[in-house]
Amino acid sequence: MKPAYLVTHRGQWRYLPPIQAVNDGVVERCMLGTDDAAAFAYAAAGNAKLEAWRQHRKHVKSMGADSNIGLLVENYLASDVFKALAPLTRQGYTLALAHWQDNGTIGGRRLDKIKVSGLDTMTCQKVYDMMARVSVSNANGCLAVWRLLFSYAIRNGFCQYNPFKAVKKQTTKPRRVTWEREHVRAFLNVAYSNWKTRSIGLIIHMAYELAQRSTDMRLIKWSDYDSVKGVLVVVQSKRGSRVELPVSKGLQQMLEQQAKDFDWQAYIAPSLKRDGKQGLMPYNLHSFNKAATALMEQSDLPEHLTVRDLRRTAVTEMIEEGVPLPSISAMTGHASLTSLTPYVRHTLRGAMNAQAMRNYPEYLMEEPS
Numbered sequence: 001m002k003p004a005y006l007v008t009h010r011g012q013w014r015y016l017p018p019i020q021a022v023n024d025g026v027v028e029r030c031m032l033g034t035d036d037a038a039a040f041a042y043a044a045a046g047n048a049k050l051e052a053w054r055q056h057r058k059h060v061k062s063m064g065a066d067s068n069i070g071l072l073v074e075n076y077l078a079s080d081v082f083k084a085l086a087p088l089t090r091q092g093y094t095l096a097l098a099h100w101q102d103n104g105t106i107g108g109r110r111l112d113k114i115k116v117s118g119l120d121t122m123t124c125q126k127v128y129d130m131m132a133r134v135s136v137s138n139a140n141g142c143l144a145v146w147r148l149l150f151s152y153a154i155r156n157g158f159c160q161y162n163p164f165k166a167v168k169k170q171t172t173k174p175r176r177v178t179w180e181r182e183h184v185r186a187f188l189n190v191a192y193s194n195w196k197t198r199s200i201g202l203i204i205h206m207a208y209e210l211a212q213r214s215t216d217m218r219l220i221k222w223s224d225y226d227s228v229k230g231v232l233v234v235v236q237s238k239r240g241s242r243v244e245l246p247v248s249k250g251l252q253q254m255l256e257q258q259a260k261d262f263d264w265q266a267y268i269a270p271s272l273k274r275d276g277k278q279g280l281m282p283y284n285l286h287s288f289n290k291a292a293t294a295l296m297e298q299s300d301l302p303e304h305l306t307v308r309d310l311r312r313t314a315v316t317e318m319i320e321e322g323v324p325l326p327s328i329s330a331m332t333g334h335a336s337l338t339s340l341t342p343y344v345r346h347t348l349r350g351a352m353n354a355q356a357m358r359n360y361p362e363y364l365m366e367e368p369s
Contacts, residue, residue: 014032018050021053024053072149121163177304190299209248220268223266233245265278267280319340
C-alpha cells in the first residue's frame, strides 16, 4: 500500500508532506527517484515522524493561559525534546518532576494544581526551601529540572518568564569520600565467594578498576567485551561518551569464570531473574543497590561509604599518582578537563608526588657536613 504524501511526477516519486510540518523542520519535501522500495521506505519513515509531531501538537493545543502545571509536565514528558534524552536522564527528570508535584504543597495547594501563569518566584522559593530542609543536594537537582521545564514552556509560548530562574539555592560541600583499596578487596572477597552474588562483585570490580559508574556496568553485555584483546567498550548513559578500556589480568580471569556460567545470555553481570525470552534481566537500580548494600554490611565496611564513591575513588587515585588529566578523561569519558577538578584532593601523598616530579633537591643550599 502506497504511503501517504507519496506521489509520482514525470515518472519519479515525490514526497509532499504538509507544509506546516516542513516549516517546523519535522520532514522535508523531496524527489525520491524511481526506486519504488526506497521511496516507500523513505515515505514510511517520514510519516512516522509526522505522526509523532501530530501527537505532540495535540498536547500543545491543549495548553492555554489557564492550564495548570500538571498539564505542562504531561506536555513536556510527551515532547520530542524529552524523548531525545538518554534513558537514564529521562528517568531522573521524571522522578524530579514527580517528587515536587507530589510533595510541593504551598498553602494547601499542590504544585501541579497551580496555573502556569500564576506561579511566581516567591512560591517556587518556598517549594525549594521546603525540599532543601530534607536534602539540599536533592533539592538542587530537582530545581535544575524545573528550570528546564519552564525554559521549554517559554520556547513553546506557554508562559513569558521562568519563575524558577531567580530561586536562590543553597550550596553543598562536594563529597570527598573515597574507598580504601582494602575496602574494595573485602567487598569482592565476600561477593565472589558465592556464585549468586558474583555479578554484584563484577559490577563493583569493573566500576572501581575502570573508573565507571556502576549504573553503566549493570548493563554491559558480552558483545561489549573483546576477550582476546582484553578490552571493554563502554557507551556511557549520561552523555553518550564511548570509551575503550583495558582490563587487568585479574578482572579478565573473573570474566572468564563468569562466562562459563552466563555467556549463554546477553549481560556480563545479570541478575538471576528471567526476562521471559530465554535470557536473564540486568539488575535494576533498586535491586542492585539493595544487594550491594547487603554485601557491604557483610564485608564490615564503614557506613559512610557508598557505591557511587567508587568512580571518585578511581579518579582520585589516578590524580594522586600523577596521571595526566587527558589520560584520565580518556578513561572517564569527561568531555572537559575542568570536569575533573572536583576529584582533586589536597593530600600529603599528592604533594609528595608533586615534589618528586618537580625534582626538587633535598638540600637547596649546601648539604650540611
